[in-house]
Amino acid sequence: MRRNDDARVLGPYAEKDRWRLVILEKGVRRSEYLATEKEAQKRKVQLTKRMESLQEYTVNSLITAYTEEKERLGTALPLTCKSHAASLRIMLAPILEKTVISVTPAAAERLYAELMGTPNARTGRPVAIATHRFYLATARHMFGWAVKKGFISVNPFGAVTPVGKPKAGKKQLRIEEARLFIETALQRYEKKRKPVLLAAVIALTMGLRASEILKRQVRDLDDGCGILWIDQGKTHNARRHLRIPEFLRPLLQELIKDKGPESFLFPSELPGQPTRRQTLWTTVQTICTRAGVTRVCAHSLRGLYATLAVESGALSETVAASLGHGSFSMTEKHYAQQSSISNVKTARVESMLSSQRSTDGTPTDAMAKLLSTLGPEQRAQLMALLHQKEEIAAPN
Secondary structure, eight states: OOOTTOOEEEEEEEETTEEEEEEEETTEEEEEEESSHHHHHHHHHHHHHHHHHHTTOBHHHHHHHHHHHHHHHTSSOHHHHHHHHHHHHHHTGGGTTSBGGGOOHHHHHHHHHHHHHSBOTTTOSBOOHHHHHHHHHHHHHHHHHHHHTTSOSSOTTTTOOOOSOOOOSOOOOOHHHHHHHHHHHHHHHHHHOOHHHHHHHHHHHHOOOHHHHHTOBGGGEETTTTEEEEOOOSSGGGOEEEEOOGGGHHHHHHHTTTOOTTSBSSBOSSTTOBOOHHHHHHHHHHHHHHHTSOOOOHHHHHHHHHHHHHHTTOOHHHHHHHHTOSSHHHHHHHTSOHHHHHHHHHHHHHHHHHHHHHHSSSHHHHHHHHHHHOOHHHHHHHHHHHHHHHHHHSOO
């Protein structure tokens, strides 16, 4: 007896002025309609051949094909493709050798539940919410790609609901801690002369990604080490050039002395290779420990840069561009602390109020005009600010 989940095509069946094919895959039944019997028979042959070719097409093969196409088309960097492939093979480990068409929505739900219950190999604790949600999103995207390619008709991960709410942003240094971090890093550089120590300072003072720092070459330093050029990076918006803090310029000038233009600024011990990310990560942790401040990762330094840039009053578009983001929404969601954004909004509201009082008629007229230009959130902030000022000014 034929199994109910065997893939097959039934028909064609005549229905009024058209012909219907019934496609059965993974227990899912769907129909296709064609204008003539000849077209229906031709389509049936195509579908049958595709199903036969997919009988031996494994999930592991799908991962390879998916990531290779992303790399070939340039929609993701090679390192990103490699990382995605590793994540997919972790989540889909129990079914890697099963055929793609055998993966059902029930199997997808089960795989996600098992992933959430699997302890982290390094910490022994359950997988972080952000991690298992990322794995799920990657699997959903890959199987969605398989649907577009015609490998399968339904995305088995399409209806799987992600669990939990990930934490946005990483732990950041305080301002005084950041000063101690820079001071400690520079002191160690004076003694050790390890270029990676300068890389850690650049991560904090320029807001660069680790890859953007470690892949820089001597030729990327321009104008007497006053400008750093970034030709490519994680995204299209990563292409930019940034001003280098003045206190770093003489150190960088000394660092590149007698080096060729194609030499890496921060080389590893391996000839012709840049310092590894893990080395930078370890260096940042070591600096934090020696400075006696909260231990953070290299990427957290980028977040602090975003927070302080927003707090300084820089335009949101300018902050986003300096970080290599296409819009401020990414900066606001994952990097800058919400309190810094709120502080800037409050300061702008207060500034608007002060200017209106000095140029418009009565304070009441100025207030009415100002309120008409504000959104609900800004209006609430303004009223809270006024209420706070009234309390301060009230006599005891």
